[in-house]
Amino acid sequence: MPEENSVAYDGSAIKTLSALEHIRLRPGMYIGRMGDGSHPDDGIYILIKEIIDNSIDEFIMGHGKRVELSIEGNEVTIRDYGRGIPLDKVVECVSVMNTGGKYNDDVFKFSIGLNGVGTKAVNALSEFFLVRAVRDGRFHEATFERGVLTGENEGECGEKNGTFVRFIPDPTLFPNYAFKLEYIEKRLWMYAYLNSGLALYFNGQRYLSANGLQDLLESETGEERLYNVIAYRSKTIEFALTHSDNYGETSFSFVNGQYTNDGGTHLSAFKEGVLKGINEFSGKNYKADEIRDGMIGAVAIKIKDPVFESQTKNKLGNTDVRGPIVAAVRDAIVDYLHKNKDVSEILLDKVARNEQMHRQIQEVKKKGRETQQKTRLRIPKLKDCKFHIGDKWPRNLEKSDTMIFLTEGDSAAGSLEVCRDVNSQAIFALRGKPMNCYGEKFDKIYSNEELTFLMQALGIEDDIENLRYDKVVIATDADVDGLHIRNLLITYFLCFFEQLVLSGHLYVLETPLFRVQKPKEKPVYCYSDAERDAAAAKLGKKAEITRFKGLGEISPKEFGQFIGEDIKLQPVTLENMRNVPELLGFFMGNNTPKRREYIMNNLEVHKYE
Template sequence: MAEAANGYDSSSIKTLSPLMHIRHRPGMYIGRLGDGSHPDDGIYVLVKEIIDNCIDEFTMGVGKRIDITLDAGSVTVRDYGRGIPLDKVVACVSEMNTGGKYEGDAFAYSIGLNGVGTKAVNALSEKFTVRSTRDGRFHEARFERGVLQGEEEGETAERNGTYVAFTPDGELFPGYAFKSEYLEKRLWMYAYLNSGLSIYLNGQLYLSRRGLEDLLETETGEDKIYPIIARKTPTVEFALTHSDNYGETTYSFVNGQYTNDGGTHLSAFKEGVLKAINEFSGKSFKADDVRDGMAGAIAIKLRDPIFESQTKNKLGNTDVRGPVVAAVRDAIVDFLHKNKEVAEVVMDKVTRNEQMHRQIQAMKKKGQAAAVKSKLRIPKLKDCKFHPGEKWPRGLTPSDTMIFLTEGDSAAGSLEVCRDVNCQAIFALRGKPMNCYGEKFEKIYTNEELTFLMQALGIEDSTDFLRYDKVVIATDADVDGLHIRNLLITFFLMFFEQIVLSGHLYVLETPLFRVQVPKQTPIYCYNEAERDAAARKLGKKAEITRFKGLGEISPKEFGKFIGEEMRIQPVTLDNTKNIPELLGFFMGNNTPKRREYIMTNLEVPKYE
């Protein structure tokens, strides 16, 4: 009786095949789905999984070229490695836990060790073709949504290697489109990590000769204050330099995989740099003294990497710490002893950082009592219950945490009513924050608004302690709202650029229009094209409401815009060397040039 009443009996228990499990729970295998508007959307993970296999071949000393073609939403990838064993082609791309990376030396330093990646691509693709060529023979298999449709084999004059062609399933990735800038960024990372490997995307070559040294050269440009320190061994490669910018910029990789959330290898790299500076100088500088203005990259090769998820964003191996710290420390100390002029520049930078941090600490102490009182008087933060690093309730992960930076109390009130209190926090700005362009870091502590913001985010001492996975700017889509957005982005780029580079800063998109007819569910539109399409769909009786600000959207309506239907756009940069020029143009004192640019490029929407 109880079972029947609750609708839970033996018929409720289902066993999914591996194929159906991937299609029903794709997030477990590729993270987010998306439509390609975010660099971490699933369609880019599908491409990555195929390329990873090609990189594994190059790492083993075979196949120095990869050809990639992108055409109308379909992708082909061809490597010139050993090729999949012909009698195992179907199994390797469709049977879970099947592959050549579990034991032995066929793939000593593989990116993927779980036998899952290519199977996930196959299962999540509308069409998938794999063709392996070995020693004059080939075997080809064709699939649709993971189901085998046909096979072919025979003789061929083609070079050895593996060819994969796939089209992501439009049912799972509705309206998807590849953005070339996201793919190009990934391919350059592959090139930097695999010096000597030629990667072609639609005929364009991506090639690096100096590895991570090229990466930092591209990212820092003329901002660096001394030549890049670089060292490479068979298992550890790193590069390091400093600029006069604030904050630190770091890149970390494991077996060719970009770990944008770092991990034990990145922590060990930073520790090694600190130990090297202190050993060379005979002093006891603090970590911040060494890292402020630092740009660094670390790449390691590891036989058994342990990642926190299938998407491999963070390394968990604890045994890498000792070897990485020692390798980095010894190499930097040796370099500084052999390059006295560079050593003088490094020590001058670290000493200046130390002096600046003393001044900041003095400012902190001076305003500490007032800050405590103001916290009680002005409750700036409506916090959530859980944060990264804490034990999470079932169904939620640290990646769900976010804080909305809102424009005033009106928008904050709507958000507060409909937010998920477990993982969504709110920080209400009182008005336009200070323009931080050209300011010293010490001055931030004289500004109550920005001091509270740093405290809310937990980044006063280091961006490593960021209390939320996503920092979401939620301002009105009017002139004032866009100005506040620019001021906040300037604040992060000036002093906490690692938050931007690590993909933690976003802008919330909210609907501009509501189109409805009586007694029907309204349609919310984010641009004029969507508005016009909705109006045509609903007919002449359609009523169109233009939202002027977030506060005009009722809490009942707002819930869906920060829930499953939430649209957030990442704030991204091609490289850090563009930051000073970018901020100087848009936030500096060049008013005539900026006015001319705006008047030339301004597009004024026409409203009915």
């Protein structure tokens, strides 16, 4: 017998949504994560990107060398000087799905957007949207509210050709959002590096690159690079590479001006081409990791029909690009090394040192293999989840990002284990403070059981591309010991697996510091002193304030809400790797007097009543 309150599944249960309704109901399908602006991939930045991408497409096709962006409060304005949207199609191009000029290869050969979706999504997700196209002394302007047309105007004007867009993200979809200018500035620099000669202006500041990816790597490496950047550019591929004495590899990859932070076939082909080129020039048979350790590389390609894994275009899937990229990179590197003996000598010396280091690591791994096999089953503190990156999820489960929590001891791990999502959330419990990795060689990790197990649990022992989780989340107490453990873990990743950080996979879990509650009423959880004081004032004199000294003090029942839909994750981000060695040396090195002086001069004391 069906339950009395069950809803009948009949014709009335079937709904057909308009394109506008679908975008607003499922915005994540169009712009990825929503967020509040605290992460560089949050939706409010994707809205800006979608509009600028159209301006970049104009530049690629030889129209307009200037793009202007300004932000005042929550209002975003973007102006380019390309051809301008055809005046009779302005409304359709910004509001009707699958409408655009990028289906025509004669008009847009190497465009970023292909599906006629991006600008429509921005329109639909904005509480106010204005578009103004100018062509040959005439303009057509249209305004919208949450994707619904509210007005049109047209006539003559004295403006230069191009497109003007102004919008305000809808606060009902992006609650409490705020733009972080440093995220926008970094994205604009990427545009500049990828489009030599294009001048971008943000609130009056200019972003311009003359040498493309060469400028990018010089900015990233500073004085850390061992030799001048090797750079190559043709009509369809550009790449640059150099080496430093750091461990691990760092890479940047782009398709039609789009940053593919998860790489794809073009990045794999670039790495293969580097390997083949260096081996051909040297007459050796070096392994891939012997060449890539310490390598900083960037590759950008232009392709007519890119196939991305999602609308947010994080990873390229085209397989037909492999052969041409491998051949172009190999030939260019061989040619460059023959013509630049000073660079070739330094590069091959670095590779030879890598080879020696990896031989030593293999010896350490061989000695410890028997012990590892005995203890592998007790990677002891790993409570794995059912699904990982790339796994196919059952139809009855909604796919989500997988994550692993790195916790401080068994107490916090116990609370997490009770309330976690076993499908997507894993737990790795640390035993005390991990080793300080600053200044250590890579083989030292294999003499440290816990860091070895951590590396194996993440799947990054051989290659960062084998990472098993979308998010690596540091979940430690907010006390002195917890913060120290957090710093030690970040140091570990920056020293040996910096690409994991640069690709946006490392996070810190934010948990409440206080619980403010009146008897028999729902508690209020606060993440700062200010939130605590506001909640206490609102609840009145009978409010009881509890301070959580550690994650283990939060009951499993409470903890569930802090790692569920309302989870607060603070991304660990880097502008570039240039100053990282210096910063790590100061905070994690042996300069105790200088560090003590800095701490004493900057110490803030908080008193809790």
